[in-house]
Amino acid sequence: MIGFDDRLIFENKSNDLLAAGELLVDMISNEYDDTFQSAGYTKFPGGSPSNIAINVRKLGISSIMVSAVGEDGFGKFLVDRLRGEGLETQGIQRNSNSTSLVVVSKSKSTPVPIFYRGADYHLAYTPMLDAALKSSSIVHFSCWPVSRTPSRQTIERMIAEARKQGMLIGFDPNYHSAIWQEGEDGVQYVKDLISKVDIIKPSEDDAERLFGRDTPYRQLEKFLELGAKQVILTLGENGAIVSNGRETRIFETLATDVVDTTGAGDAFWSGFYTAAVKGYTLQEALNLGFAVSAFKLKYTGAVVDLPKIEDIQAYYNL
């Protein structure tokens, strides 16, 4: 258990964060379009772990991305983009499936994405991936790669190896039935996974998809009952509640100016991991995670031009 005033201790590794999983194209309608009649779409690079891998470099630590894309134009586009952001791309596998794609029609109510999963879930446990993992302090992944085989086996093996190496394991339990392998109980799988990682950051929506509707405190309790070691339950404009099972603390939002919520969760993870690596206490790292998220909310786009974590700290008087 990590106390709020504890600092996370990392062995001296050559890389700080390894982000694993979905690297994909988001194709988003230009207009609000609840009926899918709109003709115009714009393509964006997507995939939450890649946002985090890019963000933490800007904030001041090192990162590696391991993913799988297709041997096609979209795969090339995504690899070129990571390279443009200064990431090494040896961890990006290419396979014969089409690069995964999500089509989203912007909606005034709830946007319903259409998922085209191809290359992403064919992420293989290669010698390159093994070496990248063992050279890193933290491993992060979301529900995407565990939602289907064979990438699920790759992540399970990564978790086992990360445990052996004493790494910190962060998991985003962003369960969504549509990405899950058909006919499987994704909810149960995610519940079983929670005790095997160190930190989870569910949103209220994630909690509702896993447990049904309930109050935030009762949802938090359910995660802890499943064996979660550290739960960060985000509540949108109402901030977050965080518990290590022994102590629960409330975090008010630091956001003042909300322009675009895309990527706000990834920004939190980015600030949190960066601060943790840089030797801040858990409480400070959480504050800095919420600060980076608040900073991101002022700008449009999943990945924005973040300053160094020390500048964020000064900006928010933390």
Add this chain to the structure above:
Amino acid sequence: MIGFDDRLIFENKSNDLLAAGELLVDMISNEYDDTFQSAGYTKFPGGSPSNIAINVRKLGISSIMVSAVGEDGFGKFLVDRLRGEGLETQGIQRNSNSTSLVVVSKSKSTPVPIFYRGADYHLAYTPMLDAALKSSSIVHFSCWPVSRTPSRQTIERMIAEARKQGMLIGFDPNYHSAIWQEGEDGVQYVKDLISKVDIIKPSEDDAERLFGRDTPYRQLEKFLELGAKQVILTLGENGAIVSNGRETRIFETLATDVVDTTGAGDAFWSGFYTAAVKGYTLQEALNLGFAVSAFKLKYTGAVVDLPKIEDIQAYYNL
């Protein structure tokens, strides 16, 4: 064997043409973009059989489309569009897979599509499909539904049933390795299928993908050796050569004004089937097919505003 001066004889059926197979969304880059850097895309309804089903109605015969789309926004968009074109849509199955999608970056050289196959290849042989088939004179399909299971089994059962019913079977051997089930010999499958249908219309590119490069006459010969009954080998601006195995005739192109080649092949099939149903001879139906194709080439889009076949006949003095 159908002689060039023979008329095709159809039993009195309630529907003329049944088009089976791919109904999908084409997402096409707004700019020429060989490097997949372009951000803007426009979505279009796609799927060659649906183009044909729509065209023949405009030309003057009846049609039914049988396809599978997803229970998603794109599926609704495609069904609404067919309905808007006056087609009945009871033959369109909905399943839990994403509506199939093709992304194309326009290219000055050869555009390389990225295929996202989902719902389309889950076309099932339902009682509704069986009834639609038995009520029709002609069945048409392309390589798409036979490239994967389970739709392959559906088409194979449709062919067997169409044979029993004495229907005319048209097949577009538009083989493309990227749509084929991985690890399978699609070329051999297509070659084996050729003797089981009545009419095939390969392009020179199709022939090259199946047999390698050769002269048009030698390619034609190879199709006949595989048991093809009627081969229409299209040669772009050089017209076509057509053979029933006993006699081979040359058709000069009727196109004078080529604005957009998209859908030109579908326009041929549409004119040919319409004329065949209306009692024209094989030679006349071929002429009218090439005339409809030439008419389409004058306009932009896969499906254009076609007049009645009699007007096309008058327009081209046939």
